[in-house]
Each structure stands twice: as structure tokens, then as C-alpha cells.
Amino acid sequence: xTTTKRGRPRSFDREAALAQAxxxxxxxxxxxxxxxxxxxxxxxxxxxxxxxxxxxxxLFTEVVDRYGGTFGAFxxxxxxxxxxPRAGFARMLDEAAVSYTSPEHPAGCLVISAxxxxxxxxxxxxxxxxxxxxxxxxxxxxRLRDAEARGSLPEGADTRALAVYFAAVVQGMSQQAxxxxxxxxxxxxxxxxxxxxxxxxxxxxGRAPA
Amino acid sequence: xTTTKRGRPRSFDREAALAQAxxxxxxxxxxxxxxxxxxxxxxxxxxxxxxxxxxxxxLFTEVVDRYGGTFGAFxxxxxxxxxxPRAGFARMLDEAAVSYTSPEHPAGCLVISAxxxxxxxxxxxxxxxxxxxxxxxxxxxxRLRDAEARGSLPEGADTRALAVYFAAVVQGMSQQAxxxxxxxxxxxxxxxxxxxxxxxxxxxxGRAPA
DNA sequence: GAAGTTCTGTAGCGATGGCTACGCAAATAC
DNA sequence: GTATTTGCGTAGCCATCGCTACAGAACTTC
Numbered sequence: 004x005t006t007t008k009r010g011r012p013r014s015f016d017r018e019a020a021l022a023q024a025x026x027x028x029x030x031x032x033x034x035x036x037x038x039x040x041x042x043x044x045x046x047x048x049x050x051x052x053x054x055x056x057x058x059x060x061x062l063f064t065e066v067v068d069r070y071g072g073t074f075g076a077f078x079x080x081x082x083x084x085x086x087x088p089r090a091g092f093a094r095m096l097d098e099a100a101v102s103y104t105s106p107e108h109p110a111g112c113l114v115i116s117a118x119x120x121x122x123x124x125x126x127x128x129x130x131x132x133x134x135x136x137x138x139x140x141x142x143x144x145x146r147l148r149d150a151e152a153r154g155s156l157p158e159g160a161d162t163r164a165l166a167v168y169f170a171a172v173v174q175g176m177s178q179q180a181x182x183x184x185x186x187x188x189x190x191x192x193x194x195x196x197x198x199x200x201x202x203x204x205x206x207x208x209g210r211a212p213a
Numbered sequence: 214x215t216t217t218k219r220g221r222p223r224s225f226d227r228e229a230a231l232a233q234a235x236x237x238x239x240x241x242x243x244x245x246x247x248x249x250x251x252x253x254x255x256x257x258x259x260x261x262x263x264x265x266x267x268x269x270x271x272l273f274t275e276v277v278d279r280y281g282g283t284f285g286a287f288x289x290x291x292x293x294x295x296x297x298p299r300a301g302f303a304r305m306l307d308e309a310a311v312s313y314t315s316p317e318h319p320a321g322c323l324v325i326s327a328x329x330x331x332x333x334x335x336x337x338x339x340x341x342x343x344x345x346x347x348x349x350x351x352x353x354x355x356r357l358r359d360a361e362a363r364g365s366l367p368e369g370a371d372t373r374a375l376a377v378y379f380a381a382v383v384q385g386m387s388q389q390a391x392x393x394x395x396x397x398x399x400x401x402x403x404x405x406x407x408x409x410x411x412x413x414x415x416x417x418x419g420r421a422p423a
Numbered sequence: 424g425a426a427g428t429t430c431t432g433t434a435g436c437g438a439t440g441g442c443t444a445c446g447c448a449a450a451t452a453c
Numbered sequence: 454g455t456a457t458t459t460g461c462g463t464a465g466c467c468a469t470c471g472c473t474a475c476a477g478a479a480c481t482t483c
Contacts, residue, residue: 008450008451008458008459009450009451009452009457009458009459010449010450010451010457010458010459010460011448011449011450011451011458011459011460011461012449012450012459012460013459013460013461014449014460014461034244034245035244037439037440037441038440038441038442039439039440039441047461048461048462048463049441049442049443049462050442050443050444050460050461050462050463051460051461051462053441053442053443054459054460054461055460058441058442059441059442218428218429218480218481219427219428219429219480219481219482220427220428220429220430220479220480220481221428221429221430221431221478221479221480221481222429222430222479222480223429223430223431224430224431224479247469247470247471248470248471248472249469249470249471257431258431258432258433259432259471259472259473260430260431260432260433260472260473260474261430261431261432263471263472263473264429264430264431265430268471268472269471269472
């Protein structure tokens with residue numbers, strides 16, 4: 004029952020249409036992409052879109068899922084494949100720099116930029132994306148705790164603040180604040196961020212000040 | 214000719230109405246805020262809004278300008294008032310952490326979050342905000358160059374990459390990519406970001422690796 | 424008072440949003 | 454072939470969008 008189905012067969016490539024929809028949502032965001040835009044780019048008519056994907060919301064969900072398995076997969080891969088956590092985070096950031104500026108697709112991260120504008124009636128869209136970002140921060144935190152347990156991080160390191168920090172490097176302090184990070188978390192993250200300041204070699208080793 | 218004008222006087226407080234509009238745009242973004250939302254919150258009818266502010270676009274411009282002079286003023290102030298550049302950046306980040314999470318207004322930065330979703334017909338809105346962010350990065354860079362000249366930064370420091378880095382901490386690497394940062398800039402910024410990783414004290418001084 | 428000017432509220436304009444009814448086209452089942 | 458199933462295209466529904474015409478209300482000027 005894989006290939007033989009009754010009725011008129013679909014006349015367009017569902018995967019290709021999904022790829023087109025991904026590019027549009029990535030570029031213009033959820034609200035900025037209309038059904039008319041989508042049907043135009045996918046080369047199909049509205050009824051075909053609704054028959055194949057449900058509604059705009061379901062199509063967007065499918066796009067985000069697909070994105071997580073393709074363009075967005077480098078993060079988890081980098082963190083998983085490097086044995087040293089520091090190398091994992093370094094690779095993740097470096098690959099983000101490359102991916103976010105690739106000319107082959109819209110700039111930045113779809114999850115971050117596709118729904119920072121949300122009207123009251125699309126608040127659930129925003130909730131879905133926010134949940135993903137929050138889960139990502141938790142994932143960072145768990146890995147940092149694991150690094151701490153393995154001695155890659157000094158004991159007593161504020162892994163929560165470090166997790167928020169790395170998320171902030173990727174998503175920005177502003178985005179973090181909108182997603183519910185507390186003042187204290189952000190302030191500690193900012194403190195860590197200051198460690199990147201290159202101390203004049205004369206003064207000595209570079210540790211973050213209290 | 215300050216107080217005495219002919220005709221029926223305005224029956225609402227223009228400043229208070231502007232403050233309400235600021236909160237709405239801050240919370241929901243440009244597209245996510247409708248004229249109906251605005252008139253409801255401002256307590257006026259559409260014709261009054263248009264008579265007092267022009268159109269939605271002009272109202273938003275006025276809101277952003279007002280924001281820059283009030284909520285957004287802490288950045289320049291922190292950088293200006295601290296004599297040591299490092300202290301200036303540290304204070305700016307710390308105050309951003311506080312401001313972005315203040316319960317007295319929407320979270321995050323209005324300039325960053327109010328128009329990441331932009332439809333083709335509102336591309337000029339996005340251009341305006343992007344110009345402000347790009348100018349901000351340039352301001353960071355100039356201050357870093359100044360710091361370098363005064364010996365607060367080691368000579369040969371990549372001030373451009375550092376400027377992008379600080380902007381990235383505030384706005385996120387994703388946002389930077391969407392605003393036109395190059396792959397190389399983002400990769401170098403990510404390298405600097407790694408300096409925040411706390412080295413185990415046993416191993417020695419913490420410098421970012423090449 | 425009358426005239427002139429400016430703001431206010433109702434009511435609605437044209438355009439576009441997401442979405443779908445309906446009839447036809449293209450396949451399988453018998 | 455006929456019947457059944459499913460996708461396609463036109464054409465349009467209803468809601469909301471930004472915005473405004475119009476008439477009356479509230480002021481200053483004379």
C-alpha cells in the first residue's frame with residue numbers, strides 16, 4: 004500500500020513544495036508570509052495546499068520540524084560529536100556563523116526569527132517556538148552540568164547562567180528576556196560575557212571579574 | 214503661540230497616547246499591532262489618531278524615536294560615562310540585563326524585536342530599524358578602536374569582530390546574520406565568545422584559541 | 424451673537440487576510 | 454465501459470486590515 008492509491012494522483016512534489024515554504028517562512032516569518040505568497044512559490048493553488056498540509060499553521064509546524072532535522076541539526080551534532088565540551092560549543096558557534104550567513108538560504112535561524120512578531124490570535128505559534136528555544140537552553144544547561152561532572156568545567160560553575168549565556172550568543176539577550184530569562188540570569192550571563200574582553204598581556208591571565 | 218490655538222482643542226493627552234502605543238509596538242511588533250489595537254489602548258478613535266500622528270508608519274517612527282531617548286538611552290550613557298572602556302561595556306551589558314527584564318514594560322528591546330517579521334510592503338520599516346542597529350555596531354567599533362588607541366585593548370585587536378561580538382551578545386548571532394554580518398565576522402566573533410569559557414584553574418591562563 | 428477653525432465619533436471604503444464550495448479532471452476498482 | 458475516489462482550478466466567502474468621508478461638537482476670532 005505504498006505506491007498504489009486510488010483517485011487522481013498529486014501533481015506536484017510535496018517535498019519540493021515544503022522546501023519552498025521553508026524558504027518563505029525563513030525569509031519573511033509566519034505572519035509575513037501569506038497563503039498567496041506560499042501558493043505562488045509552491046506553484047499550486049490554495050485548495051491543493053490545504054489538502055496536502057492542512058492549514059497554514061500545520062504547514063508551518065511541518066516546516067519547522069523539517070528545519071530542525073536539516074538546517075538546524077548542526078547544533079546537536081556539534082555538541083554530540085566532540086568529546087571535549089569546550090570544543091563542542093566552539094564548533095557549534097563556528098558552524099552557526101557559517102550557516103547563518105550561507106547564501107544558499109535566508110540568513111539567520113528560522114526558529115529565532117520566524118515569529119518574534121505575533122498577534123494575539125497567533126500567540127500559540129509563538130508559544131510553540133518559545134518552547135523549542137527554552138528546551139534548547141535546558142539542553143545547553145544539561146551538557147554544561149555534564150561537563151562539570153567530568154571535570155571540564157570547574158566545580159561550582161553556574162551552569163544555568165552559562166547555558167543562558169550560550170543561548171544569548173546565539174539568540175541575543177533581548178530574545179532571552181522575551182522568552183522569560185530572569186534579571187539575575189541575564190546579569191550573570193553578561194558577567195561571563197565580559198571574559199571575552201582581551202586583557203592587555205602585561206596584566207596577566209584573563210579571568211572574569213566578580 | 215504656545216498654548217492658544219484656534220479650533221476645538223485635542224481631548225486626549227498626546228504623550229500618554231504615545232506611551233500606550235510604545236507599549237503595544239514593543240509587545241507585539243509593528244505588524245502585530247493593528248490600528249484597532251492602538252485606538253483601543255490609546256482611548257481614541259481612528260480619525261483622532263491619524264490627525265495627531267499621520268499614519269501608522271509615522272506613529273511607529275515617533276515611538277521608536279521616543280524609545281531611543283528614554284528606554285534605549287542607557288547604552289550610550291553607560292559607554293559615555295565610564296572612563297574605562299571595559300567598565301563601560303560591562304555596565305552596558307549589566308544594565309541591559311536589568312532593563313530587558315523589567316516588569317514595568319515589555320521584555321527585550323523594541324528596536325530588536327519590533328520588526329523581525331516584515332512583509333514585502335513594509336520592507337522600509339525593516340530598513341529603518343536595521344539602519345539603527347548597523348549604526349549601533351559601528352558605534353561599538355569606534356569605541357573599541359578608541360580603546361585600542363588608549364592602550365585599553367592590545368594593539369592589533371580585531372575591533373570590527375569585537376564590535377560584532379558585543380552586538381551579538383545584545384542582539385544575537387542570528388539577528389546579526391540577517392542584518393548583513395559576513396561569515397568571517399561572525400566566525401571571529403564566535404572565537405572571541407569562547408574566551409568566556411572558564412578554564413580549569415589547574416591548566417593555567419585562559420586565552421581564546423586560534 | 425455669526426464666522427471660521429480644528430477635533431471627534433460613526434460608519435464604511437477598497438484591499439487583502441485565511442480559507443473553502445463546487446464542478447471538473449485523472450487516476451483505480453469492478 | 455461505469456462507478457468510485459481523490460486532486461485541481463476558479464471563484465468567492467467572511468473577517469480584518471489601514472485608512473478616510475462626513476457631519477456634528479467645541480473651541481477662538483470678530
